[in-house]
């Protein structure tokens with residue numbers, strides 16, 4: 001497995017609850033894995049953990065392995081090498097990644113590309129005039145072109161794992177589609193894995209092989225993209241689908257009531273209970289844990305009990321079992 005995050009909990013001083021709690025997530029070679037959720041759910045913190053980049057003063061439990069290396073144990077030169085060569089992160093704002101006074105060519109060669117490779121990379125990400133772009137500075141290119149440059153820069157070091165954090169969210173839909181295609185091709189031709197972070201569940205479902213849904217620092221559902229889209233099991237996933245518009249389908253948008261919790265909010269039971277239209281009294285005291293069935297996991301007491309709301313009936317053909325506990329240790 002290229003990226004393997006096991007039961008990761010990240011706590012920072014001053015926060016009433018962990019930033020991440022019991023997060024488990026894998027990305028295999030050549031795979032595109034999605035990470036979705038509202039703002040503050042912990043998506044970026046999860047991706048940064050793969051870079052060994054955690055908030056100052058953070059304490060951790062659990063493991064993060066990339067290509068076999070125990071990332072949280074890397075220090076000094078090993079950590080620098082890991083960030084420079086094994087993993088590459090692409091952010092939403094390309095201008096933040098580029099030095100405004102340096103030429104595009106310098107940006108690529110600083111990342112290990114020769115001049116010929118830099119030309120090939122710019123062509124590979126769909127830029128029209130690579131030779132000219134090499135001599136240009138960031139202010140001479142549009143936002144969409146700069147994002148392609150940043151992707152070329154991420155590929156220059158031939159990383160094993162690409163982390164795309166809302167990498168296409170600021171772009172118009174045509175440019176977004178082209179960049180997603182370039183990322184997929186880059187991944188296929190290089191056998192890299194891609195962790196794709198977005199707040200757009202429809203985009204994740206269309207683009208990824210598997211999707212993790214995060215809420216309040218936890219992975220509340222993990223399924224194949226198709227299963228997540230056609231038969232969401234967690235009420236939060238269903239809420240995300242119901243409040244995002246789709247082309248060609250007319251359905252009234254139904255926002256999820258309430259707000260995502262902040263780091264000062266603590267929970268006595270399921271973190272989603274206050275916003276959940278399907279909650280029962282016991283959900284207020286139910287300690288969340290992941291239940292697994294047929295390669296998927298979900299953290300919902302009703303699903304764990306088999307007491308499914310009608311819309312989640314497609315979830316499991318056999319009773320789910322707790323992922324982290326012995327079979328039989330069922331929910332309250």
Ligand SMILES: Nc1ncnc2c1ncn2[C@@H]1O[C@H](COP(=O)(O)OP(=O)(O)OP(=O)(O)O)[C@@H](O)[C@H]1O
Pocket residue numbers: 012019037038039040041042043044045046054055056199262263
């Ligand atoms: N360095 C830090 N120190 C303290 N808290 C942090 C730090 N970085 C992130 N957080 C907090 O951790 C929580 C998760 O943040 P994170 O950026 O991972 O969420 P996200 O899902 O990526 O959100 P967004 O979509 O807005 O980027 C938030 O409440 C955030 O304020």
